[in-house]
Amino acid sequence: MKVVVSDPLSSEGIALLQAAGHQVVTPAAEELPQALADAAALIVRSATRVTAKLLEAAPHLRVIGRAGAGVDNIDVAAATRRGILVMNTPGGNTVAACELTMAMMLALARRLPQLSAQVKAGAWPKKGFLGMELQGKRLGIIGLGRIGSEVARRALAFGMGVVAYDPYVPKDHARRLEVKLVPLDELLATSDVITLHAPHGPDTARLIDAAAIAKMKPCVLLINCARGGIIDEAALADALRSGKVAGAALDVFEHEPPTGSPLLAFEQVIATPHVGATTREAQATVATQIAEQIVAFLRGEPPRNAVNAPxxxxxxxxxxxxxxxxxxxxxxxxxxxxxxxxxxxxxxxxxxxxxxxxxxxxxxxxxxxxxxxxxxxxxxxxxxxxxxxxxxxxxxxxxxxxxxxxxxxxxxxxxxxxxxxxxxxxxxxxxxxxxxxxDYRVDAAPAGHLLVTRNHDQPGVIAHVSAVLAERGVNIADMTCGRDRPGGTSTLVISIDSPVSPQVVRQIEASPLILRARLVSL
Structure with a gap:
């Protein structure tokens, strides 16, 4: 089958697809609609926008694979209406995103970008750039999923106290992590460092706005390695000017690249170009994982990590x-x-x-x-x-x-x-x-062609059915019978090696012993 890969994918993933016998094509953006005309699968990362219009050009598409976690760039509703499975690899970049978050946290706390810039400019600023220790500080995690949970484990190892807000996570999960679940307002008011690990959606769009920032502690540190649009960037800029927020580390922005964003003018802002999953290990992992999932699905296996199916x-x-x-x-x-x-x-x-x-x-x-x-x-x-x-x-x-x-x-x-x-x-x-x-007990394999009858529990039923099948050259592979009581009615399930025509079924039903007959193909 044809698999279209529209964004860069690690060679390990490509090799897996080809080893499974699939044709892999990597078209340029302008060639994508034409390439999808006869494709069974599409693999994307974050660059390709899979819109309803694009899907109209893919009449045979069965599955869209996202090599990564977020599916903001895919019109999942349009794919669902067309019966196209959307799957992702939610755990493949967990460690990479978690470690970037920890790097951001340490860099903000010790003001590493500012110090590096000063030294490179010829200064030696041992005074005036006082850092902050993480030990003993409270970390507030918004979103205690895979990445948020890994951040919690590492923060606890640093000696931080950890609280989290996540209305969907089970309390037992938080308890096992030794993390306290708290309301959002309490998290905002008591945390020294706040990190976001929630998906972008109607419930989280601009969740961190001016009102939320006003509830935070003075000189709070804010980190977003999740999704752009969760923070109101204009409100954050105001908070940075006033000193309410002492520093922010952002790997994602509402508009990417964030050309002209006022946030880029602040020295206390660390900005990276959406590289949370960009490690050699993560790239290989998500490529291999999505390739394995695509191959398994096209082979007829139940989907794994499906976004629009269980x-x-x-x-x-x-x-x-x-x-x-x-x-x-x-x-x-x-x-x-x-x-x-x-x-x-x-x-x-x-x-x-x-x-x-x-x-x-x-x-x-x-x-x-x-x-x-x-x-x-x-x-x-x-x-x-x-x-x-x-x-x-x-x-x-x-x-x-x-x-x-x-x-x-x-x-x-x-x-x-x-x-x-x-x-x-x-x-x-x-x-x-x-x-x-x-109400009839039987024992039959649900496979192949089955002739199922409802009949009187009397001698001659099996002989009649066998004779009709033998006359047509149809071999019986297996047979099971269940009845309600002796001399009452029964159900006969006969496994046959080849299907029979409706005329043969009617011939079987012609006997007064047979109440009903059906051919079932499984």
């Missing part, structure tokens, strides 16, 4: 990956057995799945249900969106009820004609099996 990291994937596959197959089974469009779907999870995020499994189930009914492409990205647009009501139930199986996924579908239920599990944690259709 995220599945490598550790979680080992646990729920087989359930994702099982869920999709159960969805395909349900929709092919149904007598009409499914209007309501209830998914019930039992067992170890309830210890994890089940959204990736639910998304796979929706993909299985929808892709058999629609001509438009359905994937892990747009399946929830399409389900909502079609009015499919989805309920998810986590049950602790004990069943015959340690782990069980049950799908209950409602159509205008009635109800239908299927259930599946994993044998030995990896082998998927269909174990129930409605």
């Amino acid at each position: 995220a599945v990291d490598a550790e979680l994937l080992q646990v729920i990956g087989p359930y994702i596959d099982l869920g999709e197959r159960l969805g395909m089974l349900l929709v092919q057995l149904a007598d009409g469009p499914i209007e309501r779907l209830t998914v019930t999870y039992r067992g170890e799945m309830n210890d994890h995020d089940v959204r990736p499994i639910t998304t796979a189930i929706l993909k299985g249900v929808l892709q058999r009914a629609l001509t438009t492409p359905v994937n892990y990205v747009n399946a929830p969106v399409i389900a909502a647009e079609r009015g499919l009501k989805v309920d998810v139930v986590r049950s602790s009820a004990i069943e015959d199986f340690a782990n069980l996924i049950t799908l209950d579908g409602v159509t205008r004609q009635g109800r239908l239920s299927v259930a599946g599990t994993l044998f030995s944690r990896h082998t998927p099996r269909i174990v129930r259709i409605d």
Whole structure:
């Protein structure tokens, strides 16, 4: 498949893509729309702007990979509507960004840029540039994610007290770090150094404005190695003039490059050109990581580090990956057995799945249900969106009820004609099996072509079905049968080596012993 790399990418990543058999092209900016016309994947860093208009030129694009964490340069909503997965590498540059933050902190505290400039100018200013020790000072971290957490660990090693504001982080995570979670106003009012590690969005745009700065301690140090636009730069300039902020270290700006910014005129401002991830190690890591993720996704594996689909990291994937596959197959089974469009779907999870995020499994189930009914492409990205647009009501139930199986996924579908239920599990944690259709216990592999019948529990059923298949030269690979009671009704699931035509299905249904027959392809 064709993979377009529109920004510089470490050679390790390129080599991985090529080793997997993909064609890698690196077009100039003006050639990008043409290069995307037949591309399956696009890899960008921070320079390329992936707009809705650009995506219109990429009708076959399946995935956009961001070699880095931020996706500000990608129209994620437009990609989602088109069913294009967006993935990033959130942990690849963690150490690099963290170490830059610590370098900024030390440089501000000891006024290193000013001292260096003085010495280079011929001065020897041993007096007049009094520094500040970090030990015993309070560091306020806004955003206690991967990078913020690593900064906290290093600051604690320096003997600093650390507080953090993050409305989304679990308290247990902060407790393990020995970091105190506090309200934003308390952080602003009590911190000697404040560092930002939050994403840019509606909740954080100009979070540090004139009102926020007014709440800070006098002579505070401010660091931003996260995203431009979180700080009101005009308000920061005013605070630097007044001395309220003693120094600021900025790796990011609202407009980059920050041509004409008043902040560049202050000697107490350290400015770097958005190089938080620019280390040899980080570049190689994010390139390798995004290449591996792209290769795995194009190979058909569930997505990792997805931005617009339920995220599945490598550790979680080992646990729920087989359930994702099982869920999709159960969805395909349900929709092919149904007598009409499914209007309501209830998914019930039992067992170890309830210890994890089940959204990736639910998304796979929706993909299985929808892709058999629609001509438009359905994937892990747009399946929830399409389900909502079609009015499919989805309920998810986590049950602790004990069943015959340690782990069980049950799908209950409602159509205008009635109800239908299927259930599946994993044998030995990896082998998927269909174990129930409605109230009938069965044991069948959810793969290949299955002939599923509802019939009277009487002699002659298997003989009739076998005779019809034999007449057409169709071999039976496996068979399972479940019944409600002796002499009642039963369900027969027959695995066959090749599909049969609707005429053959009708011929099977022609027997008075057969109540219904369906061909299912998984």
